Amino acid sequence: MADTSFDLIVIGSGPGGYTTAIRASQLGMKTAIIEREHLGGICLNWGCIPTKALLRSAEIYSNIKHAEAFGFTVEGKVTIDTKKVVERSRKVAAQLSGGVKHLMKKNKVTVFDGHGVLNGAGKVKVTKDDKPVADLTAKHIILATGARARSLPGLEPDGKLVWTYKEAMVPSTLPKSLLVIGSGAIGIEFASFYRQLGSDVTVVEVMDRVLPVEDEEISGLAKKAFEKQGMKIHLGTTVTALKKGIDTVTAVLKDKAGKESEITVERVILAVGIVGNVENIGLETTKVKVEKTHVVTDEYSRTAEPGIYAIGDLTGPPWLAHKAGHEGVICVEKIAGEKDVHPLNISNIPGCTYCTPQVASVGLTEAAAKAKGHEVRIGRYPFLANGKAIALGEPEGLVKTVFDKKTGELLGAHMIGAEVTELIQGFGIAKTLETTEAELMHAIFPHPTLSEMMHESVLDAYGKALNF
Missing domain, CATH: 3.30.390.30 (FAD/NAD-linked reductase, C-terminal dimerisation domain)
Incomplete structure (x- = not known):
């Protein structure tokens, strides 16, 4: 019978979860990790990594179009094989997911395939397709369940005409026209990808500038560059409704002055932030506090429930993969009693947006x-x-x-x-x-x-x- 008692259990195997598990094992802790879908989590399988593969394809296509400036002649029309672009992206993700599996084995981390739910003090119940897998115990439990795309009333994604990042990563064909709602890193990366491949792209942002968390001067330069590429950008604007047709969507836009206009596109990408995956993980059986869909923690990732910790996108901003990994390492080093463990300094965390x-x-x-x-x-x-x-x-x-x-x-x-x-x-x-x-x-x-x-x-x- 497999071991069910551990020093540490990590629920979620994204870049925060799997890194944390490895460091815990290095520190001598008997460690288990629970993953309900794919090792590597959203970032590796449906986020950071596969999007960079897509953006690389778009960059190569853009460079080919300007080959003459570098002394090359490309004869004939350069065509895009959307299926192969997507296939390459998925292969990259699969390769790295397999790499995480190898790391778990190498570092003697026990992997449970299933959904982990807190089940009282120091207990986690694992199920798969509603069938029991294991009842685990540990003195320390780290929640690394991540987050998902935020939805807005009346603008809910349907996977066909209105996409989240998941559908945007695996298009069967390139839409001729596209509306991106939200100009943060995710929205702008997809806007950049589709525009470089020839889609007519419109971006709507409720704030007064694109990439609103960036320095205002940089945001201004980004807007000029995007518009030079042919993007249409509406700032200080909200989408009040989406009217779905057979294969098009008509969006109703409202600007700061209250003036309304309409735009009809083939597809819409909703990129208006994230919400933490706090549901169905047993938080109601604990003292863990949740604010605005994210778990509240202290500087060492401790929650209000002794022995339960939370890291990564499940907690506060910035919601970045490298932040999650560092949080987890700090958390387990503090648990292990390592010397000179310091809280994460958020001002030292770089942020990157891989648009053009x-x-x-x-x-x-x-x-x-x-x-x-x-x-x-x-x-x-x-x-x-x-x-x-x-x-x-x-x-x-x-x-x-x-x-x-x-x-x-x-x-x-x-x-x-x-x-x-x-x-x-x-x-x-x-x-x-x-x-x-x-x-x-x-x-x-x-x-x-x-x-x-x-x-x-x-x-x-x-x-x-x-x-x-």
């Missing part, structure tokens, strides 16, 4: 820094002044840095342009090390690279830019 152009940031925006009372120095460096960017044929973009004028502390960094999702970690490390402007100025950046723009942006904040 890419957007990435870490720390405070210029407005947020000023609102917190900082007197700031701002550095800017355009891609147009960087040799590598020009050589790549990617001369549009900006690197922006925000410093405290008195102390030289790096408060934030914000980027838009080619490969900034890879560059941002340099500033992430700088913030973690509490690096000042002097140290960043003394750092030697290789030439010719895009990373030189990071250096020049720091120099610019202090009036010392050398190449602009």
Whole structure:
């Protein structure tokens, strides 16, 4: 008979859950993980990873269309095989899901295939298709059940005409026209993917700018870039109704002034945030508190119920895979009594949006820094002044840095342009090390690279830019 008693049980195997289980096992804990669908969770199977595969296909298609500028002639019409684009994305996800299975075995983590529900103090009941699988016990239980797409009254997805991210990732054909409701990272990535492949894309955002969590200057540059690509963007606008036809949807839009208009498209993508998966996991049998569909935790992921913890998208923002993993590691290290365990500093978590152009940031925006009372120095460096960017044929973009004028502390960094999702970690490390402007100025950046723009942006904040 399989073991049913563990030191730690993790419910959910997303990037937070499986990473947590591995670290717990490394620390000598007898660990189990419960997953009801696919190892790797939403991020690996239906989120972060497969969307990047789709976006890579769109990027290649876009580059082919501009091949002549690089000295190549492409004879004949370049056609898109939607089925193969989707198949490649699914294969990438499947490969990595298999990798997680290997990691569980390698780290001696027991995997239970089923749905885990809290069943009293230190107990978890596992079922599969309503049939019992196991009754498990553990002193510590970590909830990592993640989140799902938010739905709005009257705008509910039906999987056919109105999509969530899941349907948007596996289209049988490319829609000729598309409405994306919401311009956060998920909405803009899909808008970018479909626009690059030729769909007529309209984006509706209730806030006054796209990518509203980003620095206002970066958001403005992103909007200009998207509109240059042919996207239609409606800001300060809500969708009040969706009228479904046989194979089209007519959306009723209302702007700030209350003026209504209509747009008819083949498909709609709903990307208006997430809600935590707090239902049907037994929370009602505990003291765990839930606010706005997310579990309330302290700085070490502890809930109001002793022995029960929660991490990742199930808890508060930012809702990012890498945040979930770090939360889980901190949580189990605290449980294990490791020394020098520190709470997660949210201001050091980079955020990335893989649209074209890419957007990435870490720390405070210029407005947020000023609102917190900082007197700031701002550095800017355009891609147009960087040799590598020009050589790549990617001369549009900006690197922006925000410093405290008195102390030289790096408060934030914000980027838009080619490969900034890879560059941002340099500033992430700088913030973690509490690096000042002097140290960043003394750092030697290789030439010719895009990373030189990071250096020049720091120099610019202090009036010392050398190449602009």
